[in-house]
Amino acid sequence: MATLADVARRAGVSTATVSRIINNSPKPVAEALRERVLAAVAELQFVPNANAQQLARADRTAVGVIVHDVSDPYFAEITRGLQRVATEHGRLVIICNSYREPERELAYVDLLHAHRTAAIVLAGSGYVDPATTEQLERKLRVFEATGGRIAVIGRHEHAGDAIVPENEHGGCLAADALYRLGHTTIGVIAGPGHLTTTTDRLAGVRAAAREHKRRLTARQIEYAGFDRAGGMAATARLLDRNPGLTAIAALNDSMAIGALACLRERGLRVPEDISVIGFDDMPVSVDVTPPLSTVRLPLEDLGVRAMSLVLGTPSDTPRVEHAAASLVLRGTTAQAATAS
Amino acid sequence: MATLADVARRAGVSTATVSRIINNSPKPVAEALRERVLAAVAELQFVPNANAQQLARADRTAVGVIVHDVSDPYFAEITRGLQRVATEHGRLVIICNSYREPERELAYVDLLHAHRTAAIVLAGSGYVDPATTEQLERKLRVFEATGGRIAVIGRHEHAGDAIVPENEHGGCLAADALYRLGHTTIGVIAGPGHLTTTTDRLAGVRAAAREHKRRLTARQIEYAGFDRAGGMAATARLLDRNPGLTAIAALNDSMAIGALACLRERGLRVPEDISVIGFDDMPVSVDVTPPLSTVRLPLEDLGVRAMSLVLGTPSDTPRVEHAAASLVLRGTTAQAATAS
DNA sequence: CCTCCTGAGGTAAGCGCTTTCCTGGAAGGC
DNA sequence: GCCTTCCAGGAAAGCGCTTACCTCAGGAGG
Numbered sequence: 001m002a003t004l005a006d007v008a009r010r011a012g013v014s015t016a017t018v019s020r021i022i023n024n025s026p027k028p029v030a031e032a033l034r035e036r037v038l039a040a041v042a043e044l045q046f047v048p049n050a051n052a053q054q055l056a057r058a059d060r061t062a063v064g065v066i067v068h069d070v071s072d073p074y075f076a077e078i079t080r081g082l083q084r085v086a087t088e089h090g091r092l093v094i095i096c097n098s099y100r101e102p103e104r105e106l107a108y109v110d111l112l113h114a115h116r117t118a119a120i121v122l123a124g125s126g127y128v129d130p131a132t133t134e135q136l137e138r139k140l141r142v143f144e145a146t147g148g149r150i151a152v153i154g155r156h157e158h159a160g161d162a163i164v165p166e167n168e169h170g171g172c173l174a175a176d177a178l179y180r181l182g183h184t185t186i187g188v189i190a191g192p193g194h195l196t197t198t199t200d201r202l203a204g205v206r207a208a209a210r211e212h213k214r215r216l217t218a219r220q221i222e223y224a225g226f227d228r229a230g231g232m233a234a235t236a237r238l239l240d241r242n243p244g245l246t247a248i249a250a251l252n253d254s255m256a257i258g259a260l261a262c263l264r265e266r267g268l269r270v271p272e273d274i275s276v277i278g279f280d281d282m283p284v285s286v287d288v289t290p291p292l293s294t295v296r297l298p299l300e301d302l303g304v305r306a307m308s309l310v311l312g313t314p315s316d317t318p319r320v321e322h323a324a325a326s327l328v329l330r331g332t333t334a335q336a337a338t339a340s
Numbered sequence: 341m342a343t344l345a346d347v348a349r350r351a352g353v354s355t356a357t358v359s360r361i362i363n364n365s366p367k368p369v370a371e372a373l374r375e376r377v378l379a380a381v382a383e384l385q386f387v388p389n390a391n392a393q394q395l396a397r398a399d400r401t402a403v404g405v406i407v408h409d410v411s412d413p414y415f416a417e418i419t420r421g422l423q424r425v426a427t428e429h430g431r432l433v434i435i436c437n438s439y440r441e442p443e444r445e446l447a448y449v450d451l452l453h454a455h456r457t458a459a460i461v462l463a464g465s466g467y468v469d470p471a472t473t474e475q476l477e478r479k480l481r482v483f484e485a486t487g488g489r490i491a492v493i494g495r496h497e498h499a500g501d502a503i504v505p506e507n508e509h510g511g512c513l514a515a516d517a518l519y520r521l522g523h524t525t526i527g528v529i530a531g532p533g534h535l536t537t538t539t540d541r542l543a544g545v546r547a548a549a550r551e552h553k554r555r556l557t558a559r560q561i562e563y564a565g566f567d568r569a570g571g572m573a574a575t576a577r578l579l580d581r582n583p584g585l586t587a588i589a590a591l592n593d594s595m596a597i598g599a600l601a602c603l604r605e606r607g608l609r610v611p612e613d614i615s616v617i618g619f620d621d622m623p624v625s626v627d628v629t630p631p632l633s634t635v636r637l638p639l640e641d642l643g644v645r646a647m648s649l650v651l652g653t654p655s656d657t658p659r660v661e662h663a664a665a666s667l668v669l670r671g672t673t674a675q676a677a678t679a680s
Numbered sequence: 681c682c683t684c685c686t687g688a689g690g691t692a693a694g695c696g697c698t699t700t701c702c703t704g705g706a707a708g709g710c
Numbered sequence: 711g712c713c714t715t716c717c718a719g720g721a722a723a724g725c726g727c728t729t730a731c732c733t734c735a736g737g738a739g740g
Contacts, residue, residue, distance in 0.1 A: 367687095
């Protein structure tokens with residue numbers, strides 16, 4: 001594998017000159033030399049060793065992104081936003097999937113730190129468990145102490161820059177919409193209980209119930225994975241435990257789509273027999289039938305803003321930006337059948 | 341930022357010893373020393389510089405993945421497979437989105453080469469343009485010449501390890517199914533014409549038409565982006581140019597979903613008025629209404645196999661594995677209305 | 681009691697770059 | 711014509727690690 005020195009030897013110049021040329025440094029270089037060096041680079045098919053460059057420069061350019069799973073549309077959208085901004089700034093982004101496992105997430109923080117990435121963006125890693133949170137927190141602090149930038153999407157625990165979706169408000173919006181449509185008791189299908197995304201959204205639902213003076217007991221809440229399969233399973237259990245249910249609030253769209261599938265299997269019509277509302281407004285939500293009513297979160301924008309925060313000028317005080325949740329009523333929600 | 345030397349000083353040992361301990365090398369070290377060093381590591385919050393390590397070791401561990409767009413479910417599934425295998429092997433994967441732009445793809449190959457990744461997996465980068473292909477090819481050769489491993493998903497041009505989905509056969513399957521249902525003329529909505537995925541699948545459709553002795557003229561084929569919006573646009577044009585069309589073959593599921601949306605807008609019933617068949621069998625395809633008939637490709641498996649190839653023992657002769665396409669008939673296809 | 685072996689631990693030479701500082705010659709000033 | 715200034719280009723010192731090789735005890739063997 002050709003090195004800088006090989007190129008220098010070949011072109012009959014010093015390594016310093018070659019380095020200056022390939023990095024087109026401001027230092028002027030005679031045209032003749034430049035051409036000779038470039039020719040040598042081409043002949044030897046020289047590609048500079050990025051590890052050596054980074055070591056010598058001590059600069060940090062890449063940005064690490066830790067998400068639960070890029071193949072989940074929710075994170076895919078966020079990631080798209082992150083990437084776009086990073087690319088505009090000429091930054092490489094390293095994507096790491098934690099698959100919702102705290103240990104993997106901790107390991108990735110170390111790995112990104114080891115690679116001296118300029119920044120780390122954490123999406124969706126809000127854990128309820130204080131031990132996990134604390135460990136993560138410690139690692140993040142160390143990373144920051146060594147000059148790394150951090151932004152989190154969707155959690156409060158880390159006292160640093162953050163983009164926080166209005167999860168609680170969104171949950172409130174969803175439940176409120178259902179109650180206003182005349183549904184007196186609603187079922188909730190929730191994601192994993194150890195994620196703050198789940199607890200926050202659920203808190204919103206609870207608040208709405210309180211406001212409408214409706215009961216919301218444990219029987220009406222089913223937890224499962226934040227995906228289609230989880231949604232199907234939770235819906236099945238919910239239906240079994242709450243006969244005659246007329247409305248379901250799913251804490252994300254994937255689960256809502258699973259709910260729709262389960263309902264279809266059981267021969268229940270949506271929205272005539274039962275209303276469903278999701279959360280996130282993933283792109284696919286308009287293509288299911290009926291099109292999913294949901295709480296919209298500006299997903300791609302979340303990524304854009306987080307990356308901008310991390311690549312922009314640092315702030316001495318934590319910046320916490322909120323991302324608005326808004327109601328999008330489509331085809332899966334309808335007025336409750338009045339007095340049967 | 342603490343360095344190895346700092347730790348050594350703190351623990352009162354040499355850097356060699358610290359290095360051995362943190363990498364738990366086979367060389368035996370007295371227990372007392374080990375503890376002292378580990379304590380120093382913790383106190384100084386030392387995280388080894390991965391760049392320096394890689395430079396010194398000259399080993400290559402990370403694997404680069406170049407896909408069009410991870411947020412596209414097609415690539416998301418493939419990526420999931422790639423990641424799973426890489427993680428099992430303890431490898432870091434660097435995901436790069438080319439957004440279907442050849443130049444960006446070339447730049448990424450250089451970048452991954454520069455970072456001395458152990459391997460590069462290219463997904464979906466089959467370009468029809470010979471100039472692009474040749475440039476890419478040259479870069480890949482250089483990378484291989486310096487010891488890098490390469491696997492491509494879905495193209496033939498690169499004479500190396502490859503996982504090739506049966507795109508042509510799949511196209512044939514789709515069109516054949518439509519013809520067998522009694523549709524005499526079918527419309528095709530195709531992806532970008534410069535991608536081999538498009539041309540291969542289209543070739544299959546043409547073959548089926550030939551076999552069934554049906555005409556398939558340029559008027560019946562509309563090209564657009566390989567996504568939902570492209571599908572909508574292409575369908576609109578197709579319908580305008582071919583009144584009375586009873587069947588549409590979409591060259592991927594995203595386009596098919598777009599077609600469904602367009603058809604819905606126009607008040608055409610699927611499958612009563614018009615049949616639609618997709619390609620890929622993305623997870624979401626079962627959730628649209630009616631559930632999408634499609635040609636299934638084992639997406640995640642594609643990723644698993646490509647990564648296995650690249651992390652397994654090298655072969656002196658190129659290994660080309662095929663991934664079977666299979667027909668999945670669901671709700672969007674029906675018998676053509678007989679003799680109106 | 682001396683030699684030789686063994687093995688824990690240290691020394692130092694890189695890995696492939698960047699960059700500061702230095703050099704020597706050409707150009708410019710008087 | 712000589713001295714100063716300027717600037718293109720080179721020498722070399724790192725960047726933070728790894729690792730081949732060396733050292734120096736202590737124990738075994740004769």
